[in-house]
Amino acid sequence: MNPFTTLRRHLTPAQINFYFSILCFFSPPVLGSLVSVTFNAGGVWSVILLATKRRRFNIDRPMLALTVAIYAYCAAMVLASIVNGTLAADLRLFLPLITFLLFPISYSTWSITEKITLARIAILASTAACFGALALAIFQNYRLGVRAEGGAGNPIVFATVTCLAVMLCLAGALSGIEKRWKLLVLAAMAGALAVVYSASRMIWVAVPIAGIVVLLVNRRRFTNANVARFAVIGVVVALVIAAIGSHVIVDRTDFLVSDWDALNAKGDHSTALGLRVAMWEMGATAFREKPIFGHGISASRALIKQGFQDQFGLSQSFSHFHNGFLTALVEAGLLGGLALASIFVIAVRNAAKTLRVSADPVERFGATMVLVAVITYLTGGMAGILIGHDILDATLMVFLISGTYLASGRTIAPTGESAPAMAPDASPRP
Template identity: 30%
Template sequence: MLSDQLTKAIMLPTKGHFIGIDRNNRLFTFVFALFPGLLASGTSVTLVCAFMWALVSLAARRFAFKMNRTDKIVAFCLTFYVLVTILSVLLHPNPAKGGAFILKMIPFLAIWAVLPRLRVSLPGRLLPFLIIGAGVGMMGSLLFSIVQTTVLSARAEGGAGNAAVFGLFAVLFGSISLLNAHSESKIERFIAIAGFACGLVCAFLSATRSAWLVMPVHFVILYWYLRGQTLPTVTNAAKVVGTVLIVGIVAVGAIKVTERFHALENDIVQLDHQPDDISSLNARLMLWSAARQALLASPFIGHGPQNRMTLVNEILDLPPEKQMTFTHVHNGFLNAAVDAGLLGVLAVLALLAAPVVAARRKEPGPGRDLATAISLLLVSSYVITGMFGIMFGHDATDAVFIYLTIMICWISGTSPYLSIPEVAARAEADKQALIA
């Protein structure tokens, strides 16, 4: 049974100094992958706890501080974003109100301590837990979403508390799940395909149009990765199940796409005939226009995140009852521009480049291909959805981006792909390697 093999793969036999660290790394990676769709806030809490414990362990010299040149480049990209944000808070009025924004920067520094801790783990051992955790998490998220859309609301939010964030995580982790499609384990392949299908359905149920735009890009990335793998022979039973899944996804997608298309159509009509009424579309256009004006007023250093929405509302000059209550301008790049000007946009670009740099600077091999696929899935998800909604600044979206970036850094370019059964079979050998 896969559950027994999963337990054996995570819970290495006997005790030992590095065995304990490696075991916790495996468990942490698996649990983290479960959280985005089921309990999104759990990602940030888990990451911060891991960061704090890693700092304590580093101070106690429980493991060595090991970061290669690429690791440091990526870490500096994340740190640059932190420094720019802190600078933008301190250089502008109301710096005391910017304390919350500075606190949000703490997880971005986790790479300096968490990555050396992950280096204790043997090559290739953590990725299987990330990928299968993503699949299982998406299957659970679909059940959560069905209950929500049946009983509570028209749009599924999963455990994210926000339909847009849930849509982002659904399409991202559903796609990560499919990276197991070439596993030697039938159960793993089933979870990979089921997790991918559930992720797509969750994204449709979230009614997040920007997440739907991510799907064709992910199809291309997944095709690129999987075409280079040895895929199992598709049986007649698999063809039947696949056909049912495709029909189900298309049916759910057609219903939700039709609903959201009509909503967009109504917004466009309203924009022409009732321009004073603030619809979803009109609100975005107004926010983007105000953000552009704010950028032109201070193009190099912005206005500080603590003054963002106050300034936007001042520019819009709306009546009190119509003022925007959003926390961001629904575009990650414009958000950064209002906060810290062109320097802020440069910091976001550095942040988005970090996972791709981490993947492509590795030595050629199966590990680099897998790292590249994950990095492209991650960055495309954030860029596309971030053009119409939140990108960074949300605790869960920040935590997911940070930990996946750390994982991409951790992957060895030459390490082979391993399934859970293979990791379980190597448990005794891994124990000996960690003790040595």
């Protein structure tokens, strides 16, 4: 018997969404690519449900605007390959775009879950993820002697998704949605320490920025004195975390200073910083060569490898230019770069609109999800990878879908009527 059929006979659609949501929010830091498998499998299953009319599209204006931007980015990538005559060769490279194309489909299925239920799932699953991330980070750092990479297999990816989990815990504690605020604060501290052990400097920058935004979003719930007290507590907590992970911070700072000195004094591009600067220079040159449509999705690796050999005498190979927007500009020109930027601009606009007009804590929590995702991805993507990694792509979709739905979407029944979707006994207990 088909396992999906068996599952459907034993679980209601709302219950399936319940466990699906737990996996999507828990797995990125701890189980890595399981979030990609889960999200994409759920999206494909949603296509089947829509095709058989067991689900209906839930089209909200904010979701529709994001869908247009996401599809425009995908179209720009395909158009670049067509213009460069590499469409057939690039077909396999388009497979990751499926994650983005599933956005409106997964949104329609996810929105059968009651908003308060989904918000609590996101908070509690992220709480567990933060504790799991710290356990993995401690083991990898002290027992294996490597940068913490959790279940993601990559320190930068691990730091990015853990930062998001930290912010959900913090937002949950400040919003009042989940009453066990002490547990959430402890989880946020655990996740923040895991980020320190990842030694990912750009995400170290993202954590305080996103944290301040979370505090500002929820400032209406507290007096000015309380906000100031929270700020002081945050600084103290940050100092404690920095003290615990001081050996990592000192080492990474020394590396950065050393790399900077080598680059400026000797023109040494073989260091981590030097390699990034070299790729930014090569990317800028490649963009000027084909500014409108770009070189195509498969061009980055070849351009980088050839550029290192010709310009710097180095044998290096990377799949992207360590700047998300520069990579998009090289691969798909201005069309791709502007389309990618529009995704984040529209997401922020949707969130800001909700924060201006709504006092509902769940809606404001959803808007906060979107904002922290944008801040974290843009900060990390300036010197690393923005999209194009299976875990990052799936996690971005999870946050944009659930955040947009919570902030401004409507709940529908599986057949499409506006109605609560989850039975009371399926809701997580506060």
